[in-house]
Amino acid sequence: MDIVKIGFQGESGSYSEIAALTFFSKFKSCFIPFRSFQDLFDNVDNSYVDAAIVPIENSIEGSVNEAYDLLVEKHLFVTGEIYQRIRHCLIVNKQYRELKTVFSHPQALAQCRNYIRKKSLESVPLYDTAGSVKFIKEHAMLDASAIASKRSAEIYDMKIIEEGIEDKNNNFTRFLIVSKIPNNQTNADKTSIIFSISHTPGSLFLILKEFAAKNINLTKIESRPTKDIPWEYYFFVDFEGNPNADGVRASLLNIKNESIFFKILGSYKKAEIF
Amino acid sequence: MDIVKIGFQGESGSYSEIAALTFFSKFKSCFIPFRSFQDLFDNVDNSYVDAAIVPIENSIEGSVNEAYDLLVEKHLFVTGEIYQRIRHCLIVNKQYRELKTVFSHPQALAQCRNYIRKKSLESVPLYDTAGSVKFIKEHAMLDASAIASKRSAEIYDMKIIEEGIEDKNNNFTRFLIVSKIPNNQTNADKTSIIFSISHTPGSLFLILKEFAAKNINLTKIESRPTKDIPWEYYFFVDFEGNPNADGVRASLLNIKNESIFFKILGSYKKAEIF
Secondary structure (H helix, E strand, O other): OOOEEEEEEOOOOOHHHHHHHHHOOOOOEEEEEEOOHHHHHHHHHOOOOOEEEEEEEEOOOEEOHHHHHHHHHOOOEEEEEEEEEOOOEEEEOOOOOOOOEEEEOHHHHHHOHHHHHHOOOEEEEOOOHHHHHHHHHHOOOOOEEEEEOHHHHHHOOOEEEEEOOOOOOOOEEEEEEEEOOOOOOOOOOEEEEEEEOOOOOOHHHHHHHHHHHOOOOEEEEEEEEOOOOOOOEEEEEEEEOOOOOHHHHHHHHHHHHHOOEEEEEEEEOOOOOO | OOOEEEEEEOOOOOHHHHHHHHHOOOOOEEEEEEOOHHHHHHHHHOOOOOEEEEEEEEOOOEEOHHHHHHHHHOOOEEEEEEEEEOOOEEEEOOOOOOOOEEEEOHHHHHHOHHHHHHOOOEEEEOOOHHHHHHHHHHOOOOOEEEEEOHHHHHHOOOEEEEEOOOOOOOOEEEEEEEEOOOOOOOOOOEEEEEEEOOOOOOHHHHHHHHHHHOOOOEEEEEEEEOOOOOOOEEEEEEEEOOOOOHHHHHHHHHHHHHOOEEEEEEEEOOOOOO
C-alpha cells in the first residue's frame, strides 16, 4: 500500500495533526505541515498531498471563516469528518522565570480568555498553537508561555505548567477531510453542500422547505459573504443523508433549481460526537 | 442639550470612530475609545457611556463573532445601524526606510492580503487599525508600516504611502448602535432578533416559514455556538419591518413560541447602503 500524504495547517503537535493521526490510523500515512490554510489548499489542488485535514468549526469559538472561504474558492471535495476534543496546556521553557506573555493561535487565546486574565498574562497571537511552543523554545523566551496540546510539549521537550486550562471543558473542534477526488462511499450518511440564492423575501425559506418536507436533519447552516456583491452570501449546509437516496436526490435537484450557485461539496461517513 | 457619550473599540482615527462621527453628527457628542469589545460592552452596561458603535459585519470578511457573542451575553439593545465605506491606507513614519513589516487589525490585514503579498511585507496583527499607526509612531519603527484610515494618518501626523490598498473596492462595514435602553421610534423599519431552537429536523424551517408567510425580507441570518451545549446555536436574524406592525407582531409571537430562547434586540431606522 502506498503512503498517503496528508497536509495540515500548523506545526507538528497541532490539534490538526492529532486529529489526522486518529482519522488515518488505519492507513500508512505521513503528515505534512503548512504555514497557512491557503498553502494547505493550494497543495491539495496541485496534488502535492492526497488530502488535507481542516478545522471547520469549534464548539466554543464557532466557524473557521477562512476554511469556508477556501471551500468556495477551490474546486475540492469533502470526503470525511472527525471531532477532536481540545484540551489546552500552558507550556514553558524548562528554565522559565516569572511569566509575562502567552503566545498561541487567536482561537486558542480566545478559548482561554478567563485563565489568561486570571494569570495577568499579555496575549500574543501567532499562526499556530504548536508553532507557538516552537517559537518560545527557539527564541529561548524565559518569561513567555504558549498555549497548545500536551503532544506539542512532548515534541519540543518543554514543560507543562497546567493542563486543561480552557475556560469551558466542552471544547471540541470538527475537522473535515478535503481532497481533489470526491468520495463515492455508498455508506456515506452525511452530506455538505454550498449554494447562493437571490436576495428576495423567502428565498432561503424555499431551500429549507426542501429539507423539512423530507424530514432531513440539517446539522449546520453557515453563511459567508460572496465578496463580489456586498451583503450577498454563500450558504453552507450539512445534513444527514446520502445524495443518492431517492428523497434526498429529488430535494437537491429542487434546491439546485432555486439557487444561483450550487455545489455538492461531498458526502461521507458521519463521525461520532464525543 | 447634554453631551452624548459614545464608546468605540480601538483608537482615535479608527473606522468605528469615523462611523460614529457620521451617525451622531446632529448630536453634541464625545467619543471614547476602549481597548476591547468586552470593555466597550461593559461600559454601556454600567452606563459609563450612553451608547456604543460596534462593527458587526464586513462585506468581505463577514461577521464579527465577538460582537455577536456579546449581544447574547449582555442585556443590551440595538438602536441604529450605519454602513461605512472602508478605504485602507499604507501609513509610515515620515523618516521611514525600507519596509519589512505591516501592523494592523487582523481583518484589515486579511482585506489587503494581495497587496501585502505583492509588497513582500510580514503581517503583524494588532488590536486596532488606528492603534497600529499609534504603535509604529510611538516606537519610532522606521521599517514598519500600518494599515488604517486616512484620518488616523492625519491624527498621528504620519505619511500616507498609498491610498485604497484593499484587495476589493466594494469594502463596507455595517455598524450597530448598542445601548442600554431600547429604541421606541415608531418609524423604525428594521428589526434584529436572537433565538435558539431545538436540534430537530425542520426547526429552523418553522421559524423562517413565519417570515416567508408574511413576505418579510430577511436581510441577514447568522449563527453562533451557544457555548454551553456543543453544536447548538443562537440564530441572529435581521429583517425589514417594525415589530409592532400587525403582521410582524403575530409572526414574532409564533417564533417566540417555537424557540427555546427568544429576544428582540431592537428595531431601528434602516440605514442607506452606499
